[in-house]
Amino acid sequence: MKMPCPTADELTRLLDGDVAEHRAVTLREHANSCPACQAELHRGQRLLTRIATPLADSRPADMEGVMRRLGSRPPLAPPSARPRWKIAAATLSALAASLCVLTLVPKQVETDFQPRG
Numbered sequence: 001m002k003m004p005c006p007t008a009d010e011l012t013r014l015l016d017g018d019v020a021e022h023r024a025v026t027l028r029e030h031a032n033s034c035p036a037c038q039a040e041l042h043r044g045q046r047l048l049t050r051i052a053t054p055l056a057d058s059r060p061a062d063m064e065g066v067m068r069r070l071g072s073r074p075p076l077a078p079p080s081a082r083p084r085w086k087i088a089a090a091t092l093s094a095l096a097a098s099l100c101v102l103t104l105v106p107k108q109v110e111t112d113f114q115p116r117g
């Protein structure tokens with residue numbers, strides 16, 4: 001006597017361990033003799049395995065890409081290793097720029113000023 005195929009939902013519950021033990025035995029016996037149910041169970045088990053280890057497949061490739069990008073960038077020199085003349089030149093040019101702004105401010109601004117007091 002051959003039992004009818006269980007539903008996909010019941011096979012999923014079997015994989016989840018959500019079926020009474022005597023029913024689980026019956027379902028496993030059926031799956032052993034039924035290629036369709038056996039394939040369905042194997043597919044469910046593969047899916048469960050993939051869900052249980054989602055990062056195992058993707059992490060190594062991602063990490064290699066990040067490390068490769070980090071390795072291709074030239075390292076930044078620490079501040080003490082930068083030449084001091086560059087810092088002095090940057091400071092002087094900033095000072096010159098601010099002096100230009102101060103000397104080029106229109107005189108009109110001063111005439112418009114009216115004390116409130």
Ligand SMILES: [Zn+2]
Pocket residue numbers: 004005006030031034035036037038
């Ligand atoms: Zn079957």
